[in-house]
Amino acid sequence: MNHLLSPNKVLAGAKYITAEAATISSADCLVNILIAPSQLVYMVAEITSKKVIMLQPYQFSRITSAGEWHKSIDSVFGTDPWLNRIVAKRKIGVFSSSFTIVPVAFDSENLRGTLLKANCDLAEDDIIFSDANAGKEFRLLYALSPDIVQQSTIYAGSTIEHSLTSLIHYLLKTCDEAENEALFVYVQSASMQVILIRNKSLHFCNSFSYQTPEDFMYHLLFVCKQLKLDTELISLTLMGEVMPESTLYNLLVKYIRKIQFTKPNNGFLFSDDYPLPPNFFFNLFCL
Numbered sequence: 001m002n003h004l005l006s007p008n009k010v011l012a013g014a015k016y017i018t019a020e021a022a023t024i025s026s027a028d029c030l031v032n033i034l035i036a037p038s039q040l041v042y043m044v045a046e047i048t049s050k051k052v053i054m055l056q057p058y059q060f061s062r063i064t065s066a067g068e069w070h071k072s073i074d075s076v077f078g079t080d081p082w083l084n085r086i087v088a089k090r091k092i093g094v095f096s097s098s099f100t101i102v103p104v105a106f107d108s109e110n111l112r113g114t115l116l117k118a119n120c121d122l123a124e125d126d127i128i129f130s131d132a133n134a135g136k137e138f139r140l141l142y143a144l145s146p147d148i149v150q151q152s153t154i155y156a157g158s159t160i161e162h163s164l165t166s167l168i169h170y171l172l173k174t175c176d177e178a179e180n181e182a183l184f185v186y187v188q189s190a191s192m193q194v195i196l197i198r199n200k201s202l203h204f205c206n207s208f209s210y211q212t213p214e215d216f217m218y219h220l221l222f223v224c225k226q227l228k229l230d231t232e233l234i235s236l237t238l239m240g241e242v243m244p245e246s247t248l249y250n251l252l253v254k255y256i257r258k259i260q261f262t263k264p265n266n267g268f269l270f271s272d273d274y275p276l277p278p279n280f281f282f283n284l285f286c287l
Contacts, residue, residue: 009060009061009062009063009068009071009072009075010058010059010060010061010072010075010076011058011059011060011061012056012057012058013056013057013058013059014057015054015055015056016052016054016055016056016274016275016276017053017054017055018051018052018053018054018271018273020046020051020053021044021053021054024046024053026085026086026087026088027087027088028046028047028048028088029044029045029046029047029053029085029087029088029089030044030045030047030087030088030089030090030091031043031044031082031083031085031087031089031090031091032045032090032091032092032093032284032285032287033083033090033091033092033093033152033284033287034092034093034095034163034281034283034284034287035073035092035093035094035095035148035152035163036094036095036163036188037060037063037069037095037097037188037190037191038059038060038063038188038189038190039057039058039059039060039188039189040057040058040060040072040073040076041055041056041057041058041281041284042055042056042080042082042083042284043055043056043281043284043285044082044087045268047088047089049269050267050268050269051268051269051270051271052268052269052270052271052274054082055276055281055284056080056082057281058076059189060072066123066145070145070147070148070151073147073148073151074147074151077151086155088157089157090155090157090158090159091158091159091160091161091287092152092153092158092159092160092161092287093160093161093162093163093165093166093283093284093286093287094144094148094152094160094161094162094163095162095163095164095188095191095283096142096143096144096162097120097191097207097209098116098120098121098122098126098142098143099116099120099140099141099142099143099162099164099207100115100116100118100119100120100140100141100142101133101138101139101140101141101202101205102115102138102139102141103137103138103139104136104137104138104139107130107139107141109130112128112130112141113128115141116128116141116142116143120143122143123143123145125145125146126143126144126145126146127143127144127145127146127149128141128142128143129141129142129143129144129160129161129162131161131162131165132165133165133168133169133172133202137201137202138202140162140164140165140168142162144160161287163283163287164193164195164205166283166286166287167186167193167195167239167282167283167286168195168202168205169286170265170286171184171195171197172197172200172201172202175197175200179235180198180199181196181197181198181199181203181229181234182196182197182234182235182237183195183196183224183229183234183235183236183237184196184197184236184237184239184262185220185236185237185238185239185240186239186240186282186283187216187238187239187240187241187242187248188240188241189241190209190210190211191207191208191209191210192207192208192210192216192219192220193205193206193207193208194206194207194208194219194220194223196223196227196229203227204223204227206223213247213248213251214251216248216251217251217252217255220252220255220256221255231255231256231257232257233257233258234256234258235258235260236252236256236258236259236260237259237260237261237262238252238259238260238261238262238279239261239262239279239282239283240279240280240281240282240283241280241281242279243277244261261277261278261279262278262279262282263278264278265278265282265285265286267285267286268285
C-alpha cells in the first residue's frame with residue numbers, strides 16, 4: 001500500500017525486495033536511478049550477476065514548479081537509506097524535456113547553448129550536457145538545473161546522462177536487423193517519447209506532453225503522418241507505464257495494427273517472483 005513520504009507531494013510505491021538485499025555488501029552493488037518529472041525510481045542489483053535485488057518507485061503528485069520538483073527529489077534522497085549508501089557503481093538517468101538531437105558535426109561546446117535555445121526554453125543557470133549515442137552519428141544536447149546536477153553527482157563515481165541517451169543506445173544495439181524501420185513509444189504519466197529507428201540508425205526522436213488518451217493518439221498519429229508511416233504496416237513497441245487493459249492501449253489498437261510490448265532487458269536477471277511487466281520503468285534497466 002502506498003504511503004505519504006511528504007504531504008501531498010511524494011508517494012512511495014510498493015517496494016520489490018529479495019532476501020539477498022538484507023545481507024549483500026554495498027561494495028557488491030550497483031544502483032540505477034531514474035528521475036523524471038512525475039517519478040523517481042531506483043533499482044539495486046548485484047554487480048557480478050546483475051541480479052535485481054530491489055526496486056523502489058516514488059511518484060510525484062501535484063508538482064507545480066521546478067522548485068517543488070527539486071524539493072521532492074531532495075526528500076527522497078534524504079530519507080531513503082539505499083540512496084545514501086556508497087556502492088560500487090551508481091548511474092543516474094534524468095529525463096529533461098529541454099533536449100534536442102544534433103549531428104556530431106554541429107556539436108561544439110560554444111554552440112550547445114544556442115542550439116538548445118533554438119529548440120526549447122532554458123533557465124539562466126541551467127547546465128548544458130552533451131551525450132553521445134550508440135551510432136556516434138548524433139549528440140543529445142540537454143539542460144539540467146544545478147540542483148539536479150549537485151544531487152545526482154554528490155557521491156564519487158556517480159555518472160549522469162539523459163534517460164533517452166541510454167534508451168536510444170539500447171534500441172540501436174538490439175533492434176532487429178530484419179526490420180527496416182521500427183517505431184518505439186515510451187509512456188510516462190504526462191509525456192510520451194517517440195523514437196523511430198530506420199535501417200539501424202536513429203531517424204526521429206521527440207517528446208510530447210499529453211493529458212488524455214486522445215491527446216496521446218493525436219501526437220502519435222501526427223508523427224506517423226509527418227514521417228509517412230503506414231499505421232497498417234509499421235511495428236510499434238510500447239515501453240514505460242502502460243498496461244494492455246488500459247484505456248490508452250485500447251485506443252491505440254484501434255489505429256495501429258501491429259503493437260507489442262517490449263521484451264525484458266536481458267542485461268539483468270529477475271527472480272521468478274518479480275511482479276512488474278518488463279515494459280515498466282524500462283529506461284531504468286537501460287542505464
